[in-house]
Amino acid sequence: xxxxxxxxxxxxxxxxxxxxxxxxxxxxxxxxxxxxxxxxxxxxxxxxxxxxxxxxxxxxxxxxxxxxxxxxxxxxxxxxxxxxxxxxxxxxxxxxxxxxxxxxxxxxxxxxxxxxxxxxxxxxxxxxxxxxxxxxxxxxxxxxxxxxxxxxxxxxxxxxxxxxxxxxxxxxxxxxxxxxxxxxxxxxxxxxxxxxxxxxxxxxxxxxxxxxxxxxxxxxxxxxxxxxxxxxxxxxxx
Amino acid sequence: xxxxxxxxxxxxxxxxxxxxxxxxxxxxxxxxxxxxxxxxxxxxxxxxxxxxxxxxxxxxxxxxxxxxxxxxxxxxxxxxxxxxxxxxxxxxxxxxxxxxxxxxxxxxxxxxxxxxxxxxxxxxxxxxxxxxxxxxxxxxxxxxxxxxxxxxxxxxxxxxxxxxxxxxxxxxxxxxxxxxxxxxxxxxxxxxxxxxxxxxxxxxxxxxxxxxxxxxxxxxxxxxxxxxxxxxxxxxxx
DNA sequence: CGAAGGTTTGACATTAGTCAACTCCGGTGG
DNA sequence: CCACCGGAGTTGACTAATGTCAAACCTTCG
Numbered sequence: 001x002x003x004x005x006x007x008x009x010x011x012x013x014x015x016x017x018x019x020x021x022x023x024x025x026x027x028x029x030x031x032x033x034x035x036x037x038x039x040x041x042x043x044x045x046x047x048x049x050x051x052x053x054x055x056x057x058x059x060x061x062x063x064x065x066x067x068x069x070x071x072x073x074x075x076x077x078x079x080x081x082x083x084x085x086x087x088x089x090x091x092x093x094x095x096x097x098x099x100x101x102x103x104x105x106x107x108x109x110x111x112x113x114x115x116x117x118x119x120x121x122x123x124x125x126x127x128x129x130x131x132x133x134x135x136x137x138x139x140x141x142x143x144x145x146x147x148x149x150x151x152x153x154x155x156x157x158x159x160x161x162x163x164x165x166x167x168x169x170x171x172x173x174x175x176x177x178x179x180x181x182x183x184x185x186x187x188x189x190x191x192x193x194x195x196x197x198x199x200x201x202x203x204x205x206x207x208x209x210x211x212x213x214x215x216x217x218x219x220x221x222x223x224x225x226x227x228x229x230x231x232x233x234x235x236x237x238x
Numbered sequence: 239x240x241x242x243x244x245x246x247x248x249x250x251x252x253x254x255x256x257x258x259x260x261x262x263x264x265x266x267x268x269x270x271x272x273x274x275x276x277x278x279x280x281x282x283x284x285x286x287x288x289x290x291x292x293x294x295x296x297x298x299x300x301x302x303x304x305x306x307x308x309x310x311x312x313x314x315x316x317x318x319x320x321x322x323x324x325x326x327x328x329x330x331x332x333x334x335x336x337x338x339x340x341x342x343x344x345x346x347x348x349x350x351x352x353x354x355x356x357x358x359x360x361x362x363x364x365x366x367x368x369x370x371x372x373x374x375x376x377x378x379x380x381x382x383x384x385x386x387x388x389x390x391x392x393x394x395x396x397x398x399x400x401x402x403x404x405x406x407x408x409x410x411x412x413x414x415x416x417x418x419x420x421x422x423x424x425x426x427x428x429x430x431x432x433x434x435x436x437x438x439x440x441x442x443x444x445x446x447x448x449x450x451x452x453x454x455x456x457x458x459x460x461x462x463x464x465x466x467x468x469x470x471x472x473x474x475x476x
Numbered sequence: 477c478g479a480a481g482g483t484t485t486g487a488c489a490t491t492a493g494t495c496a497a498c499t500c501c502g503g504t505g506g
Numbered sequence: 507c508c509a510c511c512g513g514a515g516t517t518g519a520c521t522a523a524t525g526t527c528a529a530a531c532c533t534t535c536g
Contacts, residue, residue: 071470074387090375126364133371137328145314148429191386232309
């Protein structure tokens with residue numbers, strides 16, 4: 001059963017706070033209940049590129065890495081989905097990306113057919129869908145900018161700042177970051193090699209900008225300096 | 239007045255031919271009539287990053303370059319809009335990119351408020367909106383892949399092939415390409431410098447893959463070789 | 477004809493990638 | 507308990523690709 005609670009009346013032009021999570025839709029979508037639970041182990045796939053897009057998923061716990069492959073094996077990580085984020089939303093017919101859990105992950109599946117059913121009767125939901133995908137589009141364009149125009153150092157710096165802001169939005173410690181992904185995932189996300197990512201982390205540590213207790217624990221010691229190194233924030237929804 | 243003709247009944251899962259134009263929505267959107275005409279000269283802006291998104295536009299003739307700027311002036315071109323393409327669709331509240339005509343361009347403006355009005359009563363239209371933005375999302379992800387994972391030569395080759403396919407879809411000569419944008423636009427689109435773009439064109443010419451009559455006229459002499467140099471196509475909607 | 481803007485070309489500098497060795501950590505089994 | 511193994515991460519030396527700077531070359535347009 002799919003239940004929707006109606007509380008919001010803002011639509012297309014509704015502005016949204018600049019620090020809102022672009023992949024965590026507000027409005028009706030976030031209030032969906034009654035999906036089918038699903039658990040996947042680390043490295044398992046939720047779906048793969050080309051699979052028929054029969055469901056969308058909300059991440060309940062754990063993390064999911066969304067990526068695409070080139071024929072020769074080069075990989076581009078498109079996004080990392082955190083708890084509360086939806087994955088599979090922008091698919092038309094077939095998934096255009098693969099979704100792989102970076103650790104044991106719980107999800108909640110909603111059938112696309114049910115979505116369509118509801119959308120027919122409730123224009124509000126389809127507008128929310130539109131908004132959710134638009135948010136995702138903004139985020140992807142932002143990323144295009146981040147990755148294509150920035151140097152390795154700037155990419156890593158903005159990556160860390162982005163994770164920091166994500167923590168902040170979730171009410172967690174802004175400057176203590178747990179990386180739920182490997183260096184390989186980060187490298188494929190930022191369009192760099194693992195060696196370059198590693199060297200850049202080391203440089204940031206040596207310069208006193210971050211601490212690196214274990215390789216998955218980053219704490220930001222000098223947020224201002226990190227901001228400066230990031231090449232300037234490109235404001236979402238500006 | 240905004241008129242919509244209803245002919246299509248396929249929605250979210252409807253697959254779409256692989257060579258469909260991702261920015262030229264099928265269904266209701268393409269059949270919109272009654273928008274407000276607007277003409278902009280070469281280098282004029284249709285809208286700028288941060289402007290309130292009050293209208294969406296359909297390009298009637300000419301070409302529009304969509305880009306974003308970083309604080310220090312670096313520029314990322316997100317897309318080039320051709321006649322029939324919609325621009326401004328994914329905006330939420332404010333435009334996230336600037337839209338600049340590369341030549342004298344005629345547009346047709348549709349008020350966002352009117353869209354919302356219709357969408358309230360016609361779920362089909364909001365689903366079409368959803369699909370249109372989803373298409374745009376796919377295209378942007380594709381581009382992320384193209385630009386982040388490919389070498390300069392591969393980027394230029396796929397760029398030319400993409401333009402060739404666009405010609406084909408419009409029923410024009412697939413192998414004779416008129417570039418409606420400057421080298422600077424291409425460079426900022428592909429994440430390269432104008433020098434690298436220029437050198438790459440020269441190399442393709444010297445290798446007999448393309449002809450370069452004037453700098454805006456490219457003809458593809460060896461499509462197979464160009465395809466090979468592009469590093470493999472990443473199929474849309476795969 | 478001359479100026480301006482866009483394009484091409486060359487010499488050189490810099491960044492990031494490649495290849496290879498080494499380290500660190502966690503898990504497994506003797 | 508400890509040794510070994512494998513995977514992930516780090517570091518170093520070297521290479522290749524792309525960017526930078528500068529000059530020359532076209533076109534177009536006044």
